Amino acid sequence: MASMERRRGTVRDLRRDNRSVLLWALYFNQPLSRQELSRATGLSPASVSNVTRDLIGEGVIEEAGSVDSDGGRPRVLLRMNPDHGYVIGVDVGETRIRVELFDLMMAVRATADYPLNPHDHGVGEVVDGILTGLATVLAGSGVDAADVLGVGIGVPGVVEQGAEALVHGQTYGWDAVPLERLLRAGADRRAGTPLPLYIDNGAKTMGQAELWFGAGRGAQNAVIALVGSGVGASIISGGSTYRGSTSSAGEWGHTTIMVGGRTCRCGASGCLEAYVGAEGILDRYGRPLPGDDQESALAALIDLAGREQGTHGAEAARAVLDDTARYLGAGIAGLINLLNPERIILGGWAGLLLGERWLPAIREAARLHSLRQPFAGTSIELCRLGPDAVALGAATLPVERLLNGAVSGAAGSSRSAG
Amino acid sequence: MASMERRRGTVRDLRRDNRSVLLWALYFNQPLSRQELSRATGLSPASVSNVTRDLIGEGVIEEAGSVDSDGGRPRVLLRMNPDHGYVIGVDVGETRIRVELFDLMMAVRATADYPLNPHDHGVGEVVDGILTGLATVLAGSGVDAADVLGVGIGVPGVVEQGAEALVHGQTYGWDAVPLERLLRAGADRRAGTPLPLYIDNGAKTMGQAELWFGAGRGAQNAVIALVGSGVGASIISGGSTYRGSTSSAGEWGHTTIMVGGRTCRCGASGCLEAYVGAEGILDRYGRPLPGDDQESALAALIDLAGREQGTHGAEAARAVLDDTARYLGAGIAGLINLLNPERIILGGWAGLLLGERWLPAIREAARLHSLRQPFAGTSIELCRLGPDAVALGAATLPVERLLNGAVSGAAGSSRSAG
DNA sequence: CGCCTTATTTCATGACGTGATTTAACTTCC
DNA sequence: GGAAGTTAAATCACGTCATGAAATAAGGCG
Numbered sequence: 023m024a025s026m027e028r029r030r031g032t033v034r035d036l037r038r039d040n041r042s043v044l045l046w047a048l049y050f051n052q053p054l055s056r057q058e059l060s061r062a063t064g065l066s067p068a069s070v071s072n073v074t075r076d077l078i079g080e081g082v083i084e085e086a087g088s089v090d091s092d093g094g095r096p097r098v099l100l101r102m103n104p105d106h107g108y109v110i111g112v113d114v115g116e117t118r119i120r121v122e123l124f125d126l127m128m129a130v131r132a133t134a135d136y137p138l139n140p141h142d143h144g145v146g147e148v149v150d151g152i153l154t155g156l157a158t159v160l161a162g163s164g165v166d167a168a169d170v171l172g173v174g175i176g177v178p179g180v181v182e183q184g185a186e187a188l189v190h191g192q193t194y195g196w197d198a199v200p201l202e203r204l205l206r207a208g209a210d211r212r213a214g215t216p217l218p219l220y221i222d223n224g225a226k227t228m229g230q231a232e233l234w235f236g237a238g239r240g241a242q243n244a245v246i247a248l249v250g251s252g253v254g255a256s257i258i259s260g261g262s263t264y265r266g267s268t269s270s271a272g273e274w275g276h277t278t279i280m281v282g283g284r285t286c287r288c289g290a291s292g293c294l295e296a297y298v299g300a301e302g303i304l305d306r307y308g309r310p311l312p313g314d315d316q317e318s319a320l321a322a323l324i325d326l327a328g329r330e331q332g333t334h335g336a337e338a339a340r341a342v343l344d345d346t347a348r349y350l351g352a353g354i355a356g357l358i359n360l361l362n363p364e365r366i367i368l369g370g371w372a373g374l375l376l377g378e379r380w381l382p383a384i385r386e387a388a389r390l391h392s393l394r395q396p397f398a399g400t401s402i403e404l405c406r407l408g409p410d411a412v413a414l415g416a417a418t419l420p421v422e423r424l425l426n427g428a429v430s431g432a433a434g435s436s437r438s439a440g
Numbered sequence: 441m442a443s444m445e446r447r448r449g450t451v452r453d454l455r456r457d458n459r460s461v462l463l464w465a466l467y468f469n470q471p472l473s474r475q476e477l478s479r480a481t482g483l484s485p486a487s488v489s490n491v492t493r494d495l496i497g498e499g500v501i502e503e504a505g506s507v508d509s510d511g512g513r514p515r516v517l518l519r520m521n522p523d524h525g526y527v528i529g530v531d532v533g534e535t536r537i538r539v540e541l542f543d544l545m546m547a548v549r550a551t552a553d554y555p556l557n558p559h560d561h562g563v564g565e566v567v568d569g570i571l572t573g574l575a576t577v578l579a580g581s582g583v584d585a586a587d588v589l590g591v592g593i594g595v596p597g598v599v600e601q602g603a604e605a606l607v608h609g610q611t612y613g614w615d616a617v618p619l620e621r622l623l624r625a626g627a628d629r630r631a632g633t634p635l636p637l638y639i640d641n642g643a644k645t646m647g648q649a650e651l652w653f654g655a656g657r658g659a660q661n662a663v664i665a666l667v668g669s670g671v672g673a674s675i676i677s678g679g680s681t682y683r684g685s686t687s688s689a690g691e692w693g694h695t696t697i698m699v700g701g702r703t704c705r706c707g708a709s710g711c712l713e714a715y716v717g718a719e720g721i722l723d724r725y726g727r728p729l730p731g732d733d734q735e736s737a738l739a740a741l742i743d744l745a746g747r748e749q750g751t752h753g754a755e756a757a758r759a760v761l762d763d764t765a766r767y768l769g770a771g772i773a774g775l776i777n778l779l780n781p782e783r784i785i786l787g788g789w790a791g792l793l794l795g796e797r798w799l800p801a802i803r804e805a806a807r808l809h810s811l812r813q814p815f816a817g818t819s820i821e822l823c824r825l826g827p828d829a830v831a832l833g834a835a836t837l838p839v840e841r842l843l844n845g846a847v848s849g850a851a852g853s854s855r856s857a858g
Numbered sequence: 859c860g861c862c863t864t865a866t867t868t869c870a871t872g873a874c875g876t877g878a879t880t881t882a883a884c885t886t887c888c
Numbered sequence: 889g890g891a892a893g894t895t896a897a898a899t900c901a902c903g904t905c906a907t908g909a910a911a912t913a914a915g916g917c918g
Contacts (some may be wrong), residue, residue: 029462029497031483033874033905036454040906042447049811056749057865065449066907071867088914094864137778180813182828190813255778259677266780270814272775278770278809281698283676288810292770334903352696356774359691391708393610395598396688451873458875473897484876489898506883512895513883814914 030232038427039067044073045082048100050234053086055097061140073180074100081106082424102126105169107424110153110159110419113224113410114177116140116194117149121155122413123163123170126421128235145199150209156217172218172420176227176412177201178252180270187221190270214310220419225272225410226263228369229256231415233263236406237367244365246359246405247274249350249373251316253269253295265330275299276286297349301371309335309340317361320375327380347380351387358392358400368404377404453600455491456845458483458590462491463500466518468652471504491519499524500842523542526583528635529835530567530570530593531642531828533812534558534612534669536564539573540831541588543580544839546653550580563617568627590636590838594645594830595619596670605639609690616687638837642830643690644681646675646787648840649833651681654824655785662783663775664823665692667791668766669682669734675779693717697770715767718790725760727753738793746797765798767807776810777816783809787823795822 030039041065047062048054054062060070069257081112087318104125113120119136131317136151152175160167179191185204199223213367229246232238233256236248244258253275257264261393265271275295284302296302300316304323311326313319326340332395354366367385368377377384392400407414448457458481465480466472474492478485495501502521506514522543531538537554554569569758570593576787578585597609605620619639641656647664650656653675656664662676671693675682683689693713694706701710702720714720718734730742734833745757772784786802795802804819810818825832 031458033451040449069906091914091915159445267782268817271780273811276777276811277774278697281770353700356695359694362689393691399686487875509884826887
């Protein structure tokens with residue numbers, strides 16, 4: 023349900039395209055006057071006038087008061103109509119499902135959370151959690167389901183787009199799960215959902231969130247590198263997410279960085295993930311650490327590395343983390359050499375923990391392992407969005423569709439002609 | 441001079457785009473009747489009629505006799521007019537410069553070769569060689585310079601596109617060489633050229649040749665992996681060459697596959713190139729081999745590995761080459777995981793030598809180091825074009841421009857209206 | 859209150875793609 | 889050999905579009 027290339031060739035498609043560039047310009051730079059839109063899009067003022075008249079008529083955008091006036095007629099500002107429709111983002115994480123309902127400008131209207139057993143990613147449980155979450159956020163926000171443009175779902179693992187989305191989670195036992203069909207069919211006594219679904223890999227949706235609202239704003243070519251328990255990436259090419267031929271692109275964690283090295287949970291040896299994934303880091307340290315989960319254990323390790331010389335384990339912790347920075351830098355260098363991005367954005371909970379103090383070391387390692395010219399053109403930064411970015415990014419998927427010219431969604435918007 | 445994005449927004453741009461899709465369809469499937477073109481492009485028969493009338497008037501395409509007829513009016517076949525213009529491809533290699541002049545359908549009309557001192561890539565020598573070559577192929581083919589659409593030049597090293605192309609050859613001492621400006625200015629007593637220039641990395645031009653005419657035909661997402669003395673790649677995304685933000689994308693050889701491993705000529709350690717580049721292979725074998733150059737030495741090594749057990753050095757040769765296949769497979773697996781291409785095409789002289797007998801081993805290593813789902817959707821094959829592919833691919837650059845709708849080039853083509 | 863300045867809309871024009879309709883160019887059958 | 893049949897291509901009339909020019913709107917300034 024996510025893709026559906028439209029024809030480009032008739033004079034009508036042209037209008038749709040122009041509508042689309044205008045909407046994108048407005049979405050990311052609002053509010054804007056018609057005149058500014060004309061400059062931003064390259065469209066003539068006359069065309070901007072025509073297109074905006076339509077869009078206002080459909081309720082997609084609205085006027086937002088006039089401003090300024092150095093002698094002439096004041097500019098009338100335009101902005102998206104945040105209530106033209108709503109979108110829902112779902113983050114299927116390793117420990118919980120999070121569902122959030124946003125308006126068009128991504129202001130949160132309602133949220134819902136469901137814990138998951140981290141050792142048993144039961145498909146039924148996930149489907150049930152999502153469906154329950156959808157009902158909850160709709161009820162909690164008072165939004166009519168008919169006004170929901172779509173539901174974006176970020177899942178761990180590879181998502182194979184096709185007639186219906188299939189989810190492959192090689193590292194935790196999901197094999198070609200027809201999540202879309204299951205959500206349509208419903209679980210137990212809970213009915214399936216008729217809402218448009220957009221299922222994608224969680225790293226990709228998170229990357230899109232950073233691209234739209236975080237450290238990636240405005241980038242044409244970038245890579246969002248995510249380090250958590252697993253390691254993944256979202257490749258941005260030409261300003262949008264690159265998916266490859268079966269939409270599994272971005273599986274960066276299983277790049278071989280040490281032939282014949284540590285065994286990875288994917289079964290191969292020497293994967294980047296086996297060295298810089300949280301589990302790999304903790305395992306390389308090898309001694310007990312306080313904390314129940316990986317997150318607190320890694321935090322403890324980092325804390326330990328910051329202690330003064332002589333503290334038991336501090337040296338070893340430093341060595342492990344220094345090595346981690348080297349491995350990660352080498353991995354990032356590979357991305358720089360191969361993809362020549364203008365920006366590398368490091369994120370994921372482990373990546374952020376690590377980046378706080380090791381970012382310079384990571385940058386230096388990346389420099390050493392990359393070619394001068396591409397490295398010089400790349401900045402390496404940290405993600406700027408919090409842990410809700412996966413759901414946020416997932417929710418941008420239906421918004422993207424709207425901006426690209428979907429004939430205004432399920433929303434019951436008034437339409438006037440002439 | 442190579443890039444110049446054109447506006448898309450007016451009804452005229454629409455025509456240019458439709459012209460373009462029609463030309464692409466015809467170029468790769470000619471001859472085609474108008475009716476078939478309509479099906480291939482999705483344009484209405486009426487539009488095909490209109491567009492082809494223009495194109496025939498401009499001399500870009502021509503009718504090529506009617507064929508068939510099971511009862512009705514016979515289809516009139518259309519094809520490119522191979523003489524509507526000519527293109528020149530230049531291959532600046534490590535040991536020679538090769539210049540070739542083609543017609544629009546890439547039939548060779550003239551060639552010229554100039555040896556280079558492999559240990560001294562003097563810029564002046566290269567500029568002089570190219571300019572001499574241009575004059576030679578023009579004279580040799582009898583083609584008027586005014587009918588040349590452009591000159592594509594494939595160079596080793598990173599090409600930075602900008603106001604004028606700069607060439608960076610980190611591994612052999614070219615640092616931001618303004619090749620374009622030098623070719624305009626001329627060398628010694630040879631005048632500069634006024635022809636449109638398209639300078640690009642040789643691996644990319646070779647990749648484009650394979651994409652258009654070799655093992656990559658029809659691929660939307662592919663990687664052409666080139667292994668010679670150096671190791672590079674050409675990334676195909678959405679059916680065309682991916683260049684990244686400063687057009688250096690595809691530098692695959694300096695991906696780290698063994699942190700802390702062998703030192704590479706780029707200065708870093710553990711690069712793929714240090715293991716699977718010809719020099720790396722020979723060095724890892726470490727014993728003397730017959731042959732004056734790397735090419736014959738590698739051939740000798742491969743031959744040795746094929747000898748029966750007990751032959752002096754055969755075991756060691758096999759071990760080195762088996763390892764090479766493993767390294768290369770791991771590197772290819774990284775491409776598969778990260779980019780999810782539908783095809784990996786292995787080429788370069790060393791890659792082809794190796795691929796002849798080790799392709800199954802390389803495939804197996806790639807399988808072991810990649811994730812199931814993306815690996816299953818990727819085929820790994822060998823390049824199909826010969827050593828002239830760099831020049832051929834370079835020459836496709838101006839053709840690409842023509843197909844994309846450049847208003848018929850420098851060619852003095854007749855134009856008729858009505 | 860009239861003039862100036864700037865933003866937006868309206869208008870007339872020229873292009874374009876397309877479905878329907880003609881015309882063109884063969885084959886086949888009587 | 890001529891009429892009917894069949895398929896390909898061209899033409900036509902129409903609706904849509906973007907646009908420059910001109911008109912209109914909306915405020916400031918003297």
